[in-house]
Amino acid sequence: MSEVFLSKLEARTLQVGFIGAGNMAQAIINSLLKSGMVSENQLTASAPSDTRLCALRKRGIATTHDNDEVVQRCDVVVLCVKPHIFPHMVKKISTGPENCRTKLFISIMAGLPIALVAQYLSCFGAPAIIRATPNTPCLVTEGCCVYAVQDGVNADLSAVGSRLLSVLGLVRCVPEQQIDAAGAVAGSGPAYIYVAIEALADGGVKMGLPRELAQSLAAQTVRGAGTMVLQTGKHPGQLKDEVCSPGGTTIAAIHALEKNGFRNALICAVEAATLRSGELAKQQQTGNK
Numbered sequence: 001m002s003e004v005f006l007s008k009l010e011a012r013t014l015q016v017g018f019i020g021a022g023n024m025a026q027a028i029i030n031s032l033l034k035s036g037m038v039s040e041n042q043l044t045a046s047a048p049s050d051t052r053l054c055a056l057r058k059r060g061i062a063t064t065h066d067n068d069e070v071v072q073r074c075d076v077v078v079l080c081v082k083p084h085i086f087p088h089m090v091k092k093i094s095t096g097p098e099n100c101r102t103k104l105f106i107s108i109m110a111g112l113p114i115a116l117v118a119q120y121l122s123c124f125g126a127p128a129i130i131r132a133t134p135n136t137p138c139l140v141t142e143g144c145c146v147y148a149v150q151d152g153v154n155a156d157l158s159a160v161g162s163r164l165l166s167v168l169g170l171v172r173c174v175p176e177q178q179i180d181a182a183g184a185v186a187g188s189g190p191a192y193i194y195v196a197i198e199a200l201a202d203g204g205v206k207m208g209l210p211r212e213l214a215q216s217l218a219a220q221t222v223r224g225a226g227t228m229v230l231q232t233g234k235h236p237g238q239l240k241d242e243v244c245s246p247g248g249t250t251i252a253a254i255h256a257l258e259k260n261g262f263r264n265a266l267i268c269a270v271e272a273a274t275l276r277s278g279e280l281a282k283q284q285q286t287g288n289k
């Protein structure tokens with residue numbers, strides 16, 4: 001097996017491009033740079049306007065309004081546009097198959113299966129595809145990312161994709177059927193937790209705490225609890241029991257949570273996000289918004 005791309009990654013000459021320069025592209029770029037795996041001069045990002053490109057340009061990253069330039073220049077192209085933009089965006093790329101055949105495309109677009117992305121990219125000589133679902137905490141190098149590799153992808157390209165994604169935090173390669181559900185837990189999950197932090201802080205404020213103190217305590221408590229689950233390996237139920245003194249304050253609060261359907265709300269949230277992922281794919285297949 002020729003390991004052209006791995007050699008380029010190791011020699012720090014691999015070019016990585018981002019089509020779309022919004023929240024997720026910025027988050028992934030931040031993790032890549034912080035890891036030291038790539039430097040600014042290996043990155044290019046495109047978007048139609050300068051709104052999000054300016055900050056990247058100030059950091060020494062090449063920017064352009066021309067998606068073609070990203071495809072031509074880069075070995076790895078990360079597709080970071082919204083799913084409904086993708087079909088229109090692809091149609092406007094004119095780089096030919098001879099230039100694309102050996103490239104790796106990493107799609108982070110929610111809901112779009114590898115087969116559908118491959119169908120849209122087939123005019124580019126069937127490049128290799130990885131489908132990934134990262135999350136916004138990649139911005140602060142506390143991200144999660146699940147990914148699936150298209151069947152038959154050359155081992156060199158697959159290894160480069162895995163290496164690049166490995167810097168995003170907790171990273172797992174999964175069968176593609178699990179991507180929608182994993183995205184519903186971890187891709188969308190930060191939003192559920194922000195609501196939880198805001199609500200915890202609201203509770204503190206209701207009970208007389210200053211807002212800043214309540215919010216800091218709530219956020220650190222979420223971080224601490226998450227770290228306890230990851231570092232102790234204990235079941236979350238056991239950790240919950242360790243906080244609940246018999247007849248104490250916490251079990252009274254847990255009872256209040258159960259009465260208000262806390263678990264049910266989270267399970268329904270993950271189910272809703274997973275089902276919505278499936279709908280996004282269907283809409284792209286049928287051409288609806």
Ligand SMILES: NC(=O)C1=CN([C@@H]2O[C@H](COP(=O)(O)OP(=O)(O)OC[C@H]3O[C@@H](n4cnc5c(N)ncnc54)[C@H](O)[C@@H]3O)[C@@H](O)[C@H]2O)C=CC1
Nearest residue numbers: 020021022023024047080081082083089108109110134187
């Ligand atoms: N935000 C999140 O937490 C997550 C988002 N995703 C996926 O990541 C993708 C991007 O999401 P965000 O970064 O949140 O969106 P965003 O709206 O922040 O960024 C989208 C970017 O695409 C650019 N864009 C629009 N039309 C374009 C075109 N024709 N060519 C090139 N660039 C174009 C926009 O200017 C913007 O910079 C979506 O497909 C989403 O499903 C996946 C996991 C988590």
Ligand SMILES: O=C(O)[C@@H]1CCC=N1
Nearest residue numbers: 109110183187188189
């Ligand atoms: O809400 C969305 O569609 C994207 C995918 C996961 C997080 N944000």
